[in-house]
Amino acid sequence: MLIILDRDGVINQYDGNYICSADEWQPIPGSVEAVARLCNAGHRIAIATNQSGIARGYYDTDALDTMHEKLERLVEAEGGCIDFIAYCPHHPDDHCHCRKPLTGLLDQIRRxxxxxxxxxxxxxxxxxxxxxxxxxxxxxxxxxxxxxxxDTERHLDARPIPGARVAIYNNLSEFTDALLSAEGW
Known part of the structure; x- marks a missing residue:
């Protein structure tokens, strides 16, 4: 199965401030191991991440590449791998097709x-x-x-996504536990 992960706030710590360097990029406890466990269970892993900090001039693609290299090294050290990373470098005002909630990043992953x-x-x-x-x-x-x-969960109660059934977990590790136990791993 293909599992697509957002990066900031799912794999790494995120408090609303831009993460501009590999030193600032810190994994959420258990998230790197969860990605490796998903890989070891036969799942393919892709990342889909908005990175408007590039367009805003907070960091460049070299810095982003260094962050992603750190992520990949950490996952590989646990025995897993990231198959593909898609990112949107655009400013929200650029009206690109790849910035989530649009599906351009998902189209890149699908291709x-x-x-x-x-x-x-x-x-x-x-x-x-x-x-x-x-x-x-x-x-x-x-x-x-x-x-x-x-915050997202609180607002979903008041304004659900029409037609979507959203499952909620405390963190990536808990989601991984649930998925793998349902699959018999």
Whole structure:
């Protein structure tokens, strides 16, 4: 199964401030191990992340590449791998097609894996934008309470995503436990 993860607030710590360097990029406890466990269970892992800090001039693509290299090294050290990373470098005012909640990043992922559809894929995020992109892209939306997740959960009660059934977990590790136990791992 293909599992698509948002980055900030799902895999790494996120408090609303831009993460501009590999030193600032710190994993949420248990998240790197969770990604490796998903890989070891046969799942493919893709990342879909908005990175408007590039367009805002807070960091450049070299700094982003260094952050992603750190993520990949940590996951590989646990025996897993990230199959593909798609990111949107644009400013929200650029009106690009790749910035979540639009599905351009998901389209990149679908093409990378040579899939006709993302139906059956799971997308894990901490924001409404992640959940809306997942639903529009035909993925199962999963919300984690890390990062912006608690705020997102509170607002979902008042303004649900039409037609979407969103499962909610405390963190990526708890989601992984639930998925793998349902699959008999």
């Amino acid at each position: 990378h894996f040579h899939l006709d559809s993302l139906e059956g894929a799971i997308m894990v995020g901490d924001s409404r934008k992640d959940l809306e992109a997942a639903h529009s892209g035909k993925c199962q939306p999963i919300l984690v309470r890390t990062g912006n997740g608690l």
